[in-house]
Amino acid sequence: MASGPLQPLIDELGRLPGIGPKSAQRLAFYLLRVPAEDANRLADAIIAMKRSITLCGRCFNVAQGGDCEVCQDSRRDPSLLCVVEDPRDIMSVEKTQQFRGRYHVLHGALNPIEGVGPDQLKVRELLARLDLDGAGPDGAGPNGATPDGEGQESIKEVILCTNPNLEGEATAMYLARLIRPLGIKVTRIASGLPVGGDLEYADELTLGRALEGRRPLEV
């Protein structure tokens, strides 16, 4: 155990993903050595980030109050929706420059063993965007939203861009079964991505090709 205020810092650093106890200790002692202004800059950046970052009310991407940058961009095609697990996946897809639609962030994937079901993900919010509870394609939505009103996006294709691992595939199949009957085209990014992998680690070219080669999902 380190003395005084050093141990709480080691404990907190050790809770970060990918940081083991040894790394936590090394980082803490590094911060002990650096000039105070350097350490303050790090502390301030964390505080400022936590104060100003919110989730987009529409797609649950990170935002700074209100809608995120993607949802605010009028040049994006609102009829194309890319469903991802994590806001980081939006960065990966954006880097490919192959997608000009909007996103929906689930904030996870189905994982029954860890107690993650549809209710723990932004599934209900996704279905609301597809206007499942609305009065149908010709009518007004439940809140009186008209087809070109604020609540309506007229989504024509949903691209399931969850990770190519067990949980991601199960989530894609689950969503496809829900969305298909609504007459909305459902596609899944093509294989070519390493199976069992994470979108985060896919290079732009591979992910770009996987998007281009997306196929209707058979359920």
Ligand SMILES: [Zn+2]
């Ligand atoms: Zn958004």
